[in-house]
Amino acid sequence: MEKTPSLLFAGTHFDRKRFAKDIARFKALPFHSPPLLLLFRQANEEQEDRYEPEYKESQLTEMVGSKKEKKRKRNDSEVVEGFNVFKSSKSLKTRDITTTMKDDSVLHRKEIEKQIERDSLFRKKHGIHILGYAVPSPLQNFDELKSRFGCKSHLLRNFLELKFKEPTPIQRQAIPILLSGRECFACAPTGSGKTLAFLIPMLMRIKPGRKGVKGLIICPTRELAAQTTRECKKVAKGKKFHIKLMTKELSRCGDFQKIPCEILVSTPLRVDFAVRKRKLDLSRVEYLVLDESDKLFELGFVEQIDSVVKACSNPSIIRSLFSATLPDSVEELARTIMHDAVRVIVGRKNSASALVKQKLLFAGSEKGKLLALRLSFAESFNPPVLVFVQSKERAKELYKELAFDDIKADVIHADLTQEQRDDAVDNFRAGKTWVLIATDIIARGMDFKGINCVINYDFPESAAAYIHRIGRSGRAGRSGEAVTLFTEEDKPFLRNIANVMKDSGCEVPAWILALPKLKRKKHRPKRDSVGAEPDDTEE
Numbered sequence: 329m330e331k332t333p334s335l336l337f338a339g340t341h342f343d344r345k346r347f348a349k350d351i352a353r354f355k356a357l358p359f360h361s362p363p364l365l366l367l368f369r370q371a372n373e374e375q376e377d378r379y380e381p382e383y384k385e386s387q388l389t390e391m392v393g394s395k396k397e398k399k400r401k402r403n404d405s406e407v408v409e410g411f412n413v414f415k416s417s418k419s420l421k422t423r424d425i426t427t428t429m430k431d432d433s434v435l436h437r438k439e440i441e442k443q444i445e446r447d448s449l450f451r452k453k454h455g456i457h458i459l460g461y462a463v464p465s466p467l468q469n470f471d472e473l474k475s476r477f478g479c480k481s482h483l484l485r486n487f488l489e490l491k492f493k494e495p496t497p498i499q500r501q502a503i504p505i506l507l508s509g510r511e512c513f514a515c516a517p518t519g520s521g522k523t524l525a526f527l528i529p530m531l532m533r534i535k536p537g538r539k540g541v542k543g544l545i546i547c548p549t550r551e552l553a554a555q556t557t558r559e560c561k562k563v564a565k566g567k568k569f570h571i572k573l574m575t576k577e578l579s580r581c582g583d584f585q586k587i588p589c590e591i592l593v594s595t596p597l598r599v600d601f602a603v604r605k606r607k608l609d610l611s612r613v614e615y616l617v618l619d620e621s622d623k624l625f626e627l628g629f630v631e632q633i634d635s636v637v638k639a640c641s642n643p644s645i646i647r648s649l650f651s652a653t654l655p656d657s658v659e660e661l662a663r664t665i666m667h668d669a670v671r672v673i674v675g676r677k678n679s680a681s682a683l684v685k686q687k688l689l690f691a692g693s694e695k696g697k698l699l700a701l702r703l704s705f706a707e708s709f710n711p712p713v714l715v716f717v718q719s720k721e722r723a724k725e726l727y728k729e730l731a732f733d734d735i736k737a738d739v740i741h742a743d744l745t746q747e748q749r750d751d752a753v754d755n756f757r758a759g760k761t762w763v764l765i766a767t768d769i770i771a772r773g774m775d776f777k778g779i780n781c782v783i784n785y786d787f788p789e790s791a792a793a794y795i796h797r798i799g800r801s802g803r804a805g806r807s808g809e810a811v812t813l814f815t816e817e818d819k820p821f822l823r824n825i826a827n828v829m830k831d832s833g834c835e836v837p838a839w840i841l842a843l844p845k846l847k848r849k850k851h852r853p854k855r856d857s858v859g860a861e862p863d864d865t866e867e
């Protein structure tokens with residue numbers, strides 16, 4: 329089992345019982361005291377947005393290593409030579425011991441440096457970028473969960489049954505960080521296995537059968553919460569966990585003092601509601617995950633998140649933020665509540681999955697969009713296809729247009745009942761429907777196996793929305809396609825999306841990249857109704 333060295337306390341008398349909480353807080357800080365950490369942060373704050381922080385880790389460890397070395401050398405001589413009893417009777421042996429200890433510590437330091445070098449190369453190979461100090465080595469394979477962290481065999485068996493042979497890059501790095509008791513910001517492309525990256529540490533560290541909620545996962549939508557609950561149950565199979573999805577009924581009438589539940593998955597509103605009703609105590613939560621964290625920090629959620637974070641009052645809590653998009657503003661805000669969090673980015677920050685072939689298509693008008701959609705279905709219909717629109721009204725309108733075409737279409741939006749929403753997702757998953765028309769409620773996190781094409785019928789409101797929408801395709805190593813229709817009114821916003829496309833290796837016409845930069849980020853224009861003729865009154 330991997331143990332964190334506790335050099336911080338070496339050689340001192342320390343009342344561990346009395347300061348148990350502080351020890352828990354700092355147990356993951358192997359080499360450094362907080363002031364050093366602060367200095368490091370301040371010194372590097374301006375560079376935080378770059379993608380190549382690995383040298384910082386090695387530099388820092390080297391820097392700290394040399395300070396630590398000096399201190400150790402001082403201590404060596406003080407401790408050993410300070411004892412008169414050794415000095416007088418066994419001076420020769422004392423010198424031998426001193427030399428051996430020095431040799432050992434030099435060897436130890438060299439070994440650490442080599443390991444840092446190896447880790448750095450390994451991260452480079454897998455596109456992993458880290459920001460933080462003394463970051464644990466990435467996982468070479470799932471077996472290391474057992475050898476380094478004492479993972480139980482049945483969990484490893486479950487991974488194999490689920491056909492998870494190798495960890496994905498985000499799993500390689502985020503799992504050891506969380507298992508070492510560090511907090512974490514994790515940003516990796518859509519469909520790259522972030523869910524398992526936060527589930528594994530939770531399932532390994534939380535003991536089933538103890539009273540109270542120990543693991544809390546917050547997701548922005550009910551569909552994603554339901555999916556994550558299912559995934560969690562699959563991975564935990566064979567262990568006596570009580571894993572619960574916070575339903576509307578549970579949130580209103582459930583009394584969590586009586587309901588056995590170690591792991592709870594919820595949307596912010598529902599969990600906040602139960603806490604306010606004093607039916608749910610979050611003070612024992614050991615792991616808090618904010619999935620799709622940038623969405624959770626948007627207006628409309630942030631107040632609930634704030635109150636949930638406050639309710640999770642356990643001082644040793646380990647919090648983590650996961651998303652495919654992590655704006656600097658969210659990271660800055662989150663850092664105010666997190667302790668010594670490590671940042672892990674896989675690939676480029678805020679980028680689309682490279683597995684998705686992306687296209688932009690000018691459709692002129694609302695009528696042109698409908699024609700283009702029908703034409704594309706007639707020419708090369710390759711279901712399952714996900715079609716995104718801007719609002720529930722437009723989802724209903726487009727569904728009316730397509731319901732009687734021969735393409736087995738269905739629709740999902742927030743005006744449907746929960747049962748209807750579940751049916752829409754289940755039928756699409758089961759292949760009973762081929763085309764699902766959707767609003768952004770299923771744009772984030774939903775894992776539909778094998779979606780061949782995402783069509784942005786309405787232009788996405790932001791680059792982040794675009795990245796998440798098209799990320800429903802091209803998941804878990806499969807390839808996919810995304811087509812984005814645009815009209816005149818979308819033109820000023822094309823550049824944002826074009827930049828994302830270019831960064832993930834797709835071709836973009838030069839005129840789009842030359843469009844002026846826009847300050848306004850959200851784009852939700854009032855559109856003519858679906859299929860409307862172009863407005864020619866101006867001519």
Ligand SMILES: Nc1ncnc2c1ncn2[C@@H]1O[C@H](COP(=O)(O)OP(=O)(O)OP(=O)(O)O)[C@@H](O)[C@H]1O
Binds near residue numbers: 519799
């Ligand atoms: N180690 C692995 N090996 C193979 N498949 C994996 C592995 N880990 C996860 N998967 C599969 O990859 C798919 C995508 O995983 P997941 O839903 O966690 O992606 P994500 O990164 O959370 O995406 P999003 O940003 O869209 O939420 C899932 O079907 C999952 O079962």
